[in-house]
Amino acid sequence: MSTGRLTIDLDAVVANWRALDGMTNCKTAAVVKANGYGLGAANVAKALFKAGVRQFFVAVAEEATAIREELGPKPDISVFSGHMKGDTDIIRELRLTPILNSVEQLTQHLEALPGHPFGIQLDTGMNRLGLEMQEWAAVAELALSQNPTLVMSHLACADEPDHPMSAYQLDNFRKMTDGINVPRSLAATGGILLGPEYHFDLTRPGIGLYGGLPFAQSSPTIELDLPVIQIRDVAEGEVVGYGNSWQAERPTRIATVSGGYADGIFRMLSDRATLYHGQQPCKVVGRVSMDLLTVDVTDVADIPSKLTLIGPQQTIDDLALQAGTIGYEVLTQLGGRYTRKTFGK
Numbered sequence: 632m633s634t635g636r637l638t639i640d641l642d643a644v645v646a647n648w649r650a651l652d653g654m655t656n657c658k659t660a661a662v663v664k665a666n667g668y669g670l671g672a673a674n675v676a677k678a679l680f681k682a683g684v685r686q687f688f689v690a691v692a693e694e695a696t697a698i699r700e701e702l703g704p705k706p707d708i709s710v711f712s713g714h715m716k717g718d719t720d721i722i723r724e725l726r727l728t729p730i731l732n733s734v735e736q737l738t739q740h741l742e743a744l745p746g747h748p749f750g751i752q753l754d755t756g757m758n759r760l761g762l763e764m765q766e767w768a769a770v771a772e773l774a775l776s777q778n779p780t781l782v783m784s785h786l787a788c789a790d791e792p793d794h795p796m797s798a799y800q801l802d803n804f805r806k807m808t809d810g811i812n813v814p815r816s817l818a819a820t821g822g823i824l825l826g827p828e829y830h831f832d833l834t835r836p837g838i839g840l841y842g843g844l845p846f847a848q849s850s851p852t853i854e855l856d857l858p859v860i861q862i863r864d865v866a867e868g869e870v871v872g873y874g875n876s877w878q879a880e881r882p883t884r885i886a887t888v889s890g891g892y893a894d895g896i897f898r899m900l901s902d903r904a905t906l907y908h909g910q911q912p913c914k915v916v917g918r919v920s921m922d923l924l925t926v927d928v929t930d931v932a933d934i935p936s937k938l939t940l941i942g943p944q945q946t947i948d949d950l951a952l953q954a955g956t957i958g959y960e961v962l963t964q965l966g967g968r969y970t971r972k973t974f975g976k
């Protein structure tokens with residue numbers, strides 16, 4: 632078998648949810664958008680549902696299909712993108728809760744599906760999704776008369792604990808929602824870590840469930856091992872890979888490994904990333920190509936049959952740092968070609 636092997640630990644996902652839930656006195660939902668941050672939304676949702684999670688969030692309505700099928704009618708599945716034209720059938724059939732982001736969406740929803748549950752997103756300064764302060768002032772009375780299930784907003788800088796933006800957004804959120812009789816939500820993973828005044832009635836962690844920063848105490852949830860397809864010895868002065876970007880400065884043993892940018896191993900990691908043979912680091916030499924990596928294994932005593940890209944020696948955030956990105960992107964780009972082994976419940 633020449634595909635990379637992606638091991639997914641659902642017990643770790645559940646443990647991370649419990650740890651985040653334990654930091655608050657309110658309810659804790661789970662964000663399972665983007666196929667559960669790459670881990671598999673249906674499996675992740677099933678494990679979390681068994682652990683007691685009753686509210687899930689996805690980005691777009693279509694993402695809810697696999698989750699509703701897996702979990703049945705019980706849990707709430709809310710949709711961050713709200714109610715777009717063309718979404719009405721799926722929202723009704725899967726009984727989704729759209730989080731309405733604009734006056735247009737509010738109108739669309741109340742006309743298309745009167746009496747159907749919905750939430751509201753307010754913009755408190757991020758300027759991405761949600762009703763702004765004046766818009767909210769204009770429609771709040773109408774919206775609140777229809778009993779929304781949730782009023783929420785999203786923090787732009789919650790991963791930086793000292794950033795003044797969070798307090799500013801908290802203040803706006805309070806101004807827009809204090810005194811209303813509807814459950815409120817402001818915090819994703821970063822917001823949970825900012826402390827109790829950010830928690831309100833419901834938190835919405837995503838990345839922390841999957842073992843990523845800013846939840847530094849989280850347990851890792853994946854391991855990625857790539858099989859070695861071929862080993863060769865090159866002499867000093869020989870070159871390796873596309874563009875001759877790497878040249879041997881000593882006699883070097885090269886392992887050609889299955890996995891490339893088509894699998895979400897960013898090309899940016901050419902001549903830069905490190906894989907591990909047990910605890911021993913082995914540098915990527917030459918370009919990351921579509922399907923293959925070339926790795927210097929000269930100092931490995933035996934002939935490795937696989938090398939580890941994500942595991943005990945290197946987290947998703949370590950790898951992200953080398954690629955100039957964040958753990959979120961490493962997870963959500965995990966390739967479709969890997970053989971996935973999901974364990975835990």
Ligand SMILES: *Cc1c(COP(=O)(O)O)cnc(C)c1O
Nearest residue numbers: 662785819820835836837838839
């Ligand atoms: C993605 C997302 C979340 C989850 O954020 P994390 O940083 O992954 O915890 C919560 N709320 C909204 C609106 C989001 O888009």
